[in-house]
Amino acid sequence: MNPPCARCKKIVYPTEKVNCLDKYWHKACFQCETCKMTLNMKNYKGYDKKPYCNAHYPKSSFTAVADTPENLRLKKQSKLQSQVQYKEDFEKNKGKGFSAVASTPELERIKKNQEIVSNIKYHEEFERSKGTSAASAERRNSQEYRPQPERNPGYQQQAPSQQEPPSQVYNPPAATSYAPPSTGxxxxxxxxxxxxxxxxxxxxxxxxxxxxxxxxxxxxxxxxxxxxxxxxxxxxxxxxx
The missing domain is CATH 2.30.30.40 (SH3 Domains)
Known part of the structure; x- marks a missing residue:
């Protein structure tokens, strides 16, 4: 017999059944308890046998500490130390820009990979532009130099108006450099x-x-x-x- 859905209480057929948190759900009824976003088996988080999205997953609560004179003094001292440390860090990092991402091993690895890719791309473009410049210079030299035919005694020089126009020197375009693509x-x-x-x-x-x-x-x-x-x-x- 087909079980009822844990949310809408209607019958759940096998083609649309989701078995999770010891309950049965329609695929469309498997939603976050807070924002009602449709979830799946990869992005849900269970709490008290109810599904939540990652943004609205209930946070663990901590035991409250009584406000005794000693605790109040420690709290005030910690607050003063935090303000002093914040001011020191602010003055030290003033003018260096703002970075919202902490330096983690994963970010360090990504940064290192980006530097490696940039270096490889730079060397490829450099070698390509160097080869293009060498080929252009060789082609230009071959066009500038043309051997003159040998003249026999009976050769008469043509009139200036009948002489061939001077050949034009080919100037190849400069090699275009391309910026390395983003690796983010x-x-x-x-x-x-x-x-x-x-x-x-x-x-x-x-x-x-x-x-x-x-x-x-x-x-x-x-x-x-x-x-x-x-x-x-x-x-x-x-x-x-």
Whole structure:
């Protein structure tokens, strides 16, 4: 007998059945409990036998600490130290730009690969332009030099008006250099998203997001190609191209 859906309570037939969290769901009913986004077996997270998306997965709560005089003093001291450290870091990094992505082993590996690809592309273009310049110079020299035929005693020089016009020297165009292509990851938005903070970006379903870098399991950093906006975005709203 076909079981009922855990959300709409209607019968779930085998062709549209999702068996997850010890329950049965229609594919369209397997949604996030908070934002109602349709989920699948790859991007859902279960909590209390209910499905959630990565952005709305319930966070673990911590035990509250009583506000004793000692705890209040430590809290105030920590706050002062944080402000002092923040001011020192701000003064130290002033004028060096802003980077929202922390330096991780994965980002270091991507940066190293980009440098290697850039060096290889530069050497290829250099060798290609050097070969083109050498061939152009050889062709130019062969055109400039033309052996004169031997004259016999009975040869009469033609009048100036009947002489052949001087040959023109061929100047080949300079070799064009090409910039190495971007090696950043490319993703396509599968849902609309509106930025909830100043360091986030908004995009629409189908937008192409380039130069994407993974920050953690739930967030990325990239640029929307349509608008040119750069910032953070939720990882479960996009898919790799």
């Amino acid at each position: 990851k490319r993703f396509r938005a599968v849902y609309d998203y509106s930025a909830a903070d100043d360091d986030e970006i908004s995009f629409q379903d189908g937008d192409l997001i380039v130069d994407v870098q993974q920050i953690d399991e739930g967030w990325m950093y990239g640029t929307v190609e349509r608008t040119g906006d750069t910032g953070m975005l939720p990882a479960n709203y996009v898919e790799a191209v």
